Every structure is written in structure tokens, then in C-alpha cells.
Amino acid sequence: MQEIEITVKGLSYSQGKSGAYALILAEKGPDARKLPVVIGGAEAQSIAVALEKSIAPPRPMTHDTWQNMLDELGTQIEKVLIHRLVNGVFYASIYARNEHGAQLIFDSRPSDAVALAVRVDCPIYVLASILEQAGITEKEERVADGVEGDVAEEGTPSETEADSIALLEKQLEEAVENEDYELAARLRDRIDKLKP
16 A cells, blocks of 8 residues: 655634534645645644644643653654545554664554654655545646636636546535535535536
């Protein structure tokens, strides 16, 4: 199974779920796909604090405590791997090595794994199959944000636009299956705007 290195591109407030944030992970290089992962507010704050080196909270945050404990135990984190996606839920593992050289693998939520990874500066990976399944390109992101594609003839969608409509319809089906009706309504509106 091929692992693809990704980086933290940013955090944004999730429009789909109240009180949640979207952690934006992305491949390196041109035409990089982005992997949006919905996370909680506490984890988003922890990641933001770790990314912004000039901010130092007066007391250690949960992920700072984890890092301090691992350091004291002589355990070094080697990598984080997002390895599973089931019904819109991502699963991750933290790979570490203890002071005796034994490899340790800890099951984790991606948000906690990334919050720790940005603190210890270790690489973050995702399986290629998950990036294929859930990753979005810049072009797909523009379409999802309501930016329309080129039109071949007036009133006739171009091939690119037809592909975008098919992608949005697939996302609509998934949103309905996950009972995310707010997202489903927004997707339906975007599809209606793209159709002739």
C-alpha cells in the first residue's frame, strides 16, 4: 500500500457541522490533492497553537502533555499514517519507537495524531487509496465553491462541467447517506446552477 506524504495546509470553520472545523491536509507539489478532515474545536485549537510558534499557552495543552510524556519515556514518534476511511470517518495510527528500538503503533483519531505530529515535526502520510477516494483537486474545489466551468456552446455543459456535475451528484448521495442534510442542500443548489 503506497503512502503519500501530506502537509497541514490550514484550518477552516466547517460549514457542514456546527462547532466543527476542517483540517486541510494536502499533497506536496503541483496539482496537489487536498484532504479535508472534520475535527473538533479543541483539536483545531491545539493544531493552530502548534503551527503558530509565537503563541505559547501558559499551561500545557493535552497534546503538549503527550509529547512531554513520550519524551520522558524515551519514545520518538516516527510518522503519522491516515490509513482508513469508513462512512466518512478517518482512522489514523501513530508510529513510534521506544528507547529500546521496538516499534510501537498507536490507534488514533487523525486530529490527535496531526496535533502531535506538528509538535514533534514528524511526517504525516495518507494511503494513496484514501487520497483517491476522498481527496479533492483545486478544480473540484472551485466547482464545489460554485465557480462554473467553461461552456462549450450556449446552454450545453462542457465535458469538464459534466464531470463536475457527476462528482457533485456523487457527493450529494454520500451526504444524504451520512444524514448531512445541510451539505446535501448546498450540493443540490450547486448542481442546479451547473445544469442547463
